[in-house]
Amino acid sequence: MTLxxxxxxxxxxxxxxxxxxxxxxxxxxxxxxxxIELMFNAANxxxxxxxxxxYPNQVWGQGFVIFVMTLAAAEAVVGLxxxxxxxxxxxxxxxxxxxxxHG
Amino acid sequence: xxxLLIGLSLVVVTSRSVFRSAIALTAALGVVAGLFxxxxxxxxxxxxxxxxxxxxxxxMLFAIMFSHRPAVGLDRQTNDQWLWGALFALxxxxxxxxQFRAVYRGVFSTTVSMPTTIxxxxxxxxxxxxxxxxxSLVLLAALVGAVYFGMDYEERL
Numbered sequence: 001m002t003l004x005x006x007x008x009x010x011x012x013x014x015x016x017x018x019x020x021x022x023x024x025x026x027x028x029x030x031x032x033x034x035x036i037e038l039m040f041n042a043a044n045x046x047x048x049x050x051x052x053x054x055y056p057n058q059v060w061g062q063g064f065v066i067f068v069m070t071l072a073a074a075e076a077v078v079g080l081x082x083x084x085x086x087x088x089x090x091x092x093x094x095x096x097x098x099x100x101x102h103g
Numbered sequence: 104x105x106x107l108l109i110g111l112s113l114v115v116v117t118s119r120s121v122f123r124s125a126i127a128l129t130a131a132l133g134v135v136a137g138l139f140x141x142x143x144x145x146x147x148x149x150x151x152x153x154x155x156x157x158x159x160x161x162x163m164l165f166a167i168m169f170s171h172r173p174a175v176g177l178d179r180q181t182n183d184q185w186l187w188g189a190l191f192a193l194x195x196x197x198x199x200x201x202q203f204r205a206v207y208r209g210v211f212s213t214t215v216s217m218p219t220t221i222x223x224x225x226x227x228x229x230x231x232x233x234x235x236x237x238x239s240l241v242l243l244a245a246l247v248g249a250v251y252f253g254m255d256y257e258e259r260l
Contacts, residue, residue, distance in 0.1 A: 005210035008142070009203035011105045015112055017196025022116035024188030025181045030121055030167055034128050037159065038112050041135045044151075052142040053210050059222045062147050063231050065139075066223070069147075069154050070238050074245035076159045080166040081249040087170040096182065 008049035016042035027094045029086070033079050040072045104141075108134045121167050129160045143216030146223050 015038060022035025044065045051061025087093055090100070111131035118124040132155040139148035227235050 002211060004208065006203050006207045007105075008138070009207055010200050011108065011138075013196050013199035013203060014109055016199065017192040018109070018112045018116055019192075020195055021185075021189050021192035024191065025185035026116070027182045028121055030163065030170070031116075031124065034115055034124060034163065037128065037155070038115060038131070041132065041155075044147075045135065045138060048139055048142045048144050048147065052144070052216075053212050056143075056212065059219050059226050062144050062219060062223055063226045065144070065147050066150060066227070067234060067238055069150060070242065073154055073159055074242055076162060077249045078245050078252070080162055081252040083166055084169055085252045093170050 005049060005053040008045060008053075012042040012045040012049070015039075015045070027096065029083050029093050029095060030080075032095075033076065033083075037072065037076070040068060044068055104134060104137060108138070121171065122164075125160065125163055125167055128163075129156055132156050132160070143219070145216075145218055146220045 019035045019039035019042060022038065023032055026032045026035060047061045047065050047068070051059065055061070083093060086098070090097055108131055111127045111134065114127035115124045115131060118127065132151065136148045136151040136156070139145075139151055
């Protein structure tokens with residue numbers, strides 16, 4: 001059986017669903033960040049697969065993947081420094097403890 | 104490979120220990136790099152290994168070790184909405200799978216993969232030079248922001 005485009009797209013859809021479940025169900029901010037990384041990777045698999053199967057002589061999809069990876073790195077750095085600042089202030093990394101705006 | 108990737112990402116979202124799910128995420132990102140290499144994107148696969156597995160995961164493990172007391176390592180990690188979250192994620196994934204099967208079934212690759220580093224370099228400094236410079240500004244802003252949030256309150260200007 002040779003691999004077709006929709007096999008890769010279905011794999012990335014499953015990965016994206018797992019990432020959505022993680023974002024919605026995690027209590028821990030670090031767990032939410034890790035699930036967001038999973039969703040980024042699902043999108044990257046999509047871009048690479050479309051590039052490989054539909055436009056095999058161009059590399060625009062791979063260029064976009066490089067940009068997505070760079071943005072993911074920036075997002076992870078800012079997010080993790082925010083996590084450390086939050087942990088210094090309220091001594092917890094769980095989202096339900098973050099209720100200091102709750103009047 | 105696909106089964107390995109799905110299993111590892113399930114460990115990422117369901118494991119009780121944050122440290123264990125970070126290790127599983129590292130392995131899953133390595134498997135994604137293998138998928139990129141399978142799809143003929145050699146430069147992106149190497150970049151995935153360097154940036155994600157070597158960079159982001161190290162930062163994430165540092166943050167976990169800084170912000171975790173060892174005694175509370177095995178708390179319950181899901182909130183009260185996990186059932187609705189699972190249903191929503193299942194709905195999204197099923198919708199995407201149905202659409203992808205209907206539209207892109209039977210598209211096969213016809214060409215032989217070539218090394219892509221030269222053409223990616225020409226693309227980044229040719230047609231994509233404006234977003235390339237913009238993303239360097241974004242990275243600079245992210246670095247400054249990370250340093251700012253990392254400071255104590257008394258040290259801030």
